[in-house]
Amino acid sequence: GENVEQHPSTLSVQEGDSAVIKCTYSDSASNYFPWYKQELGKRPQLIIDIRSNVGEKKDQRIAVTLNKTAKHFSLHITETQPEDSAVYFCAAMNTGNQFYFGTGTSLTVIP
C-alpha cells in the first residue's frame, strides 16, 4: 500500500517568514494530493490540493508543488501570520480512492 512520510514534525518560524513542509509518497499511481490544516480542537480543513497532472498550484499565500518523478510534494506558506499556527497534514490518494495521511507538522508562527 501507499506510505506517506511528512517532515518536519514540528516547525517554528518568525511572523512574516516562509514555512515549507515536505511529504514523500511511495505509490507512483497516487494521483491526488491534498493538504489539511487542523487547529487545536477543530476539524481538519482542506487548504489546497493538487492532482498528478499539475506541477504547481497557488492560492494567495499558500502554494503546493509536486514532483512526480521524485514522488514528493511540498506545502509553501509565505508571509506567515500567527493564525497560520496549526497542525498541517498532507495526504495521497491512490487509484483506489484510498487516502493515506502523513503524520502531521505542528507549525508555530512566533509574533
Added chain:
Amino acid sequence: KAGVTQTPRYLIKTRGQQVTLSCSPISGHRSVSWYQQTPGQGLQFLFEYFSETQRNKGNFPGRFSGRQFSNSRSEMNVSTLELGDSALYLCASSLEGTGGYTFGSGTRLTVV
C-alpha cells in the same frame, strides 16, 4: 449549505461494549469515508462508502464496520470495545470520492 455533521460529539463507553457513530454528509455528496485520529498514530483510514457500497477498507480489525444509507448518511460501528479504541473518529464527505473531502467535527470516543 450545511457541513458534515457527526453525532454524538462525545462518548464514554466501557470495555466490551459496542458503539455506533453517525455521519451526515454534505447534501449531494455520495462518498463518505471514516478516519481514526490518535496522537500516536495520526489519521488512519478506516473505510469509504459510495452509493451504499463499501468501496475501500483500511487495515482495521473486523470489529470496525460501517454502512451507508440511501440518503448517503453513514454509520460506523465498533464492537467489543478496547481501551486502544479511544480516539477521535472523523468522517469526511466528497461529491464523487475523487477528492475535495470535507471533514466533520468528529466524535471523541473514550473507552474506560
